[in-house]
Amino acid sequence: MATGAGKTRTVIALVDLLMRCNWAKRVLFLADRKALVTQAVNAFKRHLPDAAPVNLLEDKESEGRVFVSTYPTMMGLIDETRDGQRRFGPGHFDLIIIDEAHRSVYQKYRAIFAYFDSLLVGLTATPRDEIDRDTYGLFDLEKGVPTDAYDLSEAVRDGFLVPARAVAVPLKFLREGIRYDDLSEEEKDAWDAKDWDEEGTIPDQVEAAALNAWLFNADTVGLRVKGGDRLGKTIIFAKNHAHAEFIAQRFNLHYPHFKGAFARVIDDKVDYAQTLIDAFATPEKAPHIAISVDMLDTGIDIPEVVNLVFFKLVRSKTKFWQMLGRGTRLCKHLFGPGQDKDHFFIFDYCQNLEFFSQNPETTDGALAASLGTRLFRARLELLAALDARNGTTDRVQEDPPAYGDPSTEAELRRATADLLRREVAAMNVDNFVVRPKRRLVERFAETDAWLTLSADDHIELAREVAGLPTALPAEEEEAKRFDLLLLRLQLALLHAEPTYARLCEQVQGIAGLLEEKQAIPAVREHLALIQDLQSEAWWQDVTVPMLDTVRRRLRALVQLLDKRQRKIVYTDFADAMGEETAIELPGFAAPDTFERFRAKARHFLQAHADSPAVHKLRQNEPLAPEDLADLEHLLVEGGIGTMSDVQRAAEMSHGLGLFVRSLVGLDREAAHRAFASFFGKPLTPNQSELLTMIIDHLAEYGIMEPALLYASPYTDLNPLGVEGIFTGPDIDALFGILADIGERAVCVAA
Incomplete structure (x- = not known):
């Protein structure tokens, strides 16, 4: 729905309906910002106060029927337990509402939707053609075909x-x-x-x-x-x-x-x-x-x-x-x-x-994977490249190198595999994000699983395991970015890629900046390596293990570099x-100029409802030619529009009387009198409800096309509309009354 068209109000009505029909006992409303959470809570309090909305950002203990939260807050609350029991189990909510459902929500927080077993409603103001395929897929829909749409125009x-x-x-x-x-x-x-x-x-x-x-x-x-x-x-x-x-x-x-x-x-x-x-x-x-x-x-x-x-x-x-x-x-x-x-x-x-x-x-571009995810996948790619280069058959577990820095590609392969294994082993299988991947996590937490990796193993690790939360101590972002740079450089060397020269220059540039910090003892300790990196001789016949040594020794130093900021x-x-x-x-x-004329005319005519011609239209009395002249004079002399505006209105509405009637409506008592023949006999509840709805429509819009009786909301009473509620003769009489009401607003020359 277009921004401002009432997405929140519409979904509150849906929540009310589902609760009254016992389809939803508890509802979760998710938004991406604190201000939107506050706004949603206030909307529920205003339109559905009995739902007792709970703002989980401010109150994590209260109970209610509607809970409103941001995505990160909900991610944290899912893992909280009380006496060994999760407060929010998979079946806690019967309906989840996603405010502004789009690609970043799908990519970052899809674990929430996979965890809860509930109905799912997504709201968005994004035009239907701009929503990505993954978001449509979350709701089992074809791209470009939402469940319902109400555009800005x-x-x-x-x-x-x-x-x-x-x-x-x-x-x-x-x-x-x-x-x-x-x-x-x-x-x-x-x-x-x-x-x-x-x-x-x-x-x-x-x-x-x-x-x-x-x-x-x-x-x-x-x-x-x-x-x-x-x-x-x-x-x-x-x-x-x-x-x-x-x-x-x-x-x-x-x-x-x-x-x-x-x-x-x-x-x-x-x-x-x-x-x-x-x-x-x-x-x-x-x-x-x-x-x-x-x-x-x-x-x-x-x-x-x-x-x-x-x-x-x-x-x-x-x-x-x-x-x-x-x-x-x-x-x-x-x-x-x-x-x-x-x-x-x-x-x-x-x-x-x-x-x-x-x-x-x-x-809007693709949402980049997190730095940790990219590192995990880059190390997997390094393992694959080393296996392709050195073979994977009959590999046995060996002790790591004595001094930590691998001197051969085989040692580097073992060290990289062990680093990935430790990251997987630190993943908590009780975490709701990790639990669906428990089989893979438990398998690759074992050392033997890394000795030989098949193509399917690489795919599963990259797609399913990379990026899962791990309990390993957090590292500095600068160190992780340096790791990624060196991994890309190692892969470029192994694959003989053209990006190798550019990546080398980046490492040399970092070494030059580090040399300027030689007054710091930690930098001075590795000064010889830092200076060697800036020479062309060091890069002659460089090996992948040599690059890993650079990564290990300098990764903790890069955070000492000044972060340049544009003055x-x-x-x-x-x-x-x-x-x-x-x-x-x-x-x-x-x-549109005419739309402004229509709005001004509605306000003016409602304020002059006691005018004889307007009074006739409201009371369903036939118009005379002089009444039409009075209406023209009233609108033009009142400064509401020009004569051309009035003539255009008459042409578009098939008569000036019909135009005015559509603005001022039909008096409710007059509409009731028009259907006196129906109210004088026994009616079923659906028949009485249908007649009341028709009178409501006439009171607001003044006229009614019979075709509307075959569409919602009349089909909500019966799928066949009026034909499922009244019999043939009654339908003919009903249509005759509607036609007569319209004809009384049209002056036919004698």
């Missing part, structure tokens, strides 16, 4: 979401970068005086990609609040935390009378981020501008948001449409009594609108703003 057309007015604002610097030669003489002096980096290098130009990443230009982010009127709730999407802070500083510089409260940075680096989100969600409270880095991109439901400002580049279609969804919610009386929110604005400074208006094919540079050069351009996004057209 449908939701806007049906009036459940508001459309956008998209404006692209071209800024020269953000599109072309900054060139020294293009600056004024005064700006060139300022350029030369900047502290660009630690080496004192002064660049000739700065590419567009660097702006708002590490170079911030003041003139590019000058915000202006229109005098006197308070700006509507606005979200500014920033590149990073430093960029967000810079935007806030520029705003506060220009508008000091707001005292830093009007515009606030909201991301994971600020204190009390949830408190700021709650304040932003309150219409009359500051902040009114939220400068967000990722935190408000998805999931946050704030109907009062009317402006979205893109100050960062987005190329993921999924993320872009979710970000737009922050502005699509309906909001009653936002601009005053009777003046509802009917659109929102998008201001784009980074060419996102132009990019997505072309409806390009995009990809942030602030400038204040005059940027050039191009002419604003309206952009129409596919499936998200700007609000």
Whole structure:
């Protein structure tokens, strides 16, 4: 369902139905962020309070019927035991709801869904064609064919979401970068005086990609609040935390009378981020501008948001449409009594609108395996390469080399296999993630299993065992990355791959940086090896065991290297703003003029229900020609629209009377009188319910097509619709009454 169309509300109704039918006793709702958990809990409290929702992030002891959690929290709770018993056994939940089901959820947390034996419902705002095959597979569906879908264009057309007015604002610097030669003489002096980096290098130009990443230009982010009127709730999407802070500083510089409260940075680096989100969600409270880095991109439901400002580049279609969804919610009386929110604005400074208006094919990329998983698989690949090179027949277990560093490929093979065996042996088979792979884990925890590995063994280890949680002590990330680099280098040497030279240069570069740290005793101890690595002679006839020696001796030292961070540079050069351009996004057209006329007419006519012509339509009385003239005069003189608008309405609705009736509805008593012949005789419960539903429809929409009686919700009473509830003569009478109600709204010339 489109963002803002009511996924959470819909699934709460489903939970209510399943609970009332005794299909679900306990329900688990999973979201990927704390803010979304809080939002879901509040929604359940509002719409289904009897379910006693429990926020597992704040309260892990209470009992209820609906439990709401993040994925990592649930992963941890599954393994918790009380008196030797798991609190959350495989059958604890009858229904699991996945909020925003997509590829990363499937790849990271699929163990949760494999562990629990329950019904599974996935919610997503991602367009159906952008969802990956694995996610569809989790629900046993074909790619591109969800169980149900309600797209953005449908939701806007049906009036459940508001459309956008998209404006692209071209800024020269953000599109072309900054060139020294293009600056004024005064700006060139300022350029030369900047502290660009630690080496004192002064660049000739700065590419567009660097702006708002590490170079911030003041003139590019000058915000202006229109005098006197308070700006509507606005979200500014920033590149990073430093960029967000810079935007806030520029705003506060220009508008000091707001005292830093009007515009606030909201991301994971600020204190009390949830408190700021709650304040932003309150219409009359500051902040009114939220400068967000990722935190408000998805999931946050704030109907009062009317402006979205893109100050960062987005190329993921999924993320872009979710970000737009922050502005699509309906909001009653936002601009005053009777003046509802009917659109929102998008201001784009980074060419996102132009990019997505072309409806390009995009990809969110593959989710990379964890570093530990890649290391496990690389070591498996090394074993396979060594076995192919040296053979695997009649291998017997031998003692490891005396000094730890393997001197032959056979010793390296044994050491690598033992390292993998110890990692597998440390996997806890009682862990719910490991338990489904228990057979493999117990088998490969034994030394003999590693003496000879078949092709099937390699496949099972790489697919099923790699990446499982292990109890081995955690190691520094830098050391593990160095391990992976050396493993790739060993494999490139064994396979004679062209990447070998580049990987050698990376190792030599690391050795050069380590040599600069020779004042540290641990580095000085291995200085001879570090210096040898930088010479060409050492690499002549290098062997795979030699590379493993380098890995073992230097892996603990790489964490001593300085982590280089790009220096942030602030400038204040005059940027050039191009002419604003309206952009129409596919499936998200700007609000139609006629639709605005319809909305204004509905509000106006409901307020003038005592007008004679409107009163006749409400009371199901026939219209005369002069009544149509009165309706035209009422709409045009009331400033609701032009005569062409009125004529278009009459043409589209097959008559002005039918158009007005569709806006004001039929008086309920008048509708009841129309069906007096039915209510004067005995009715079955289903017949009475069907007639009540018809009257409800007429009261809201004024007219009714008979074909609707063969669709939901009428088929919910009987699969055959009206024909399964009434007999032939009664159906004919029913259709006759509906036709008469429609004809009374049409004036036929005598």
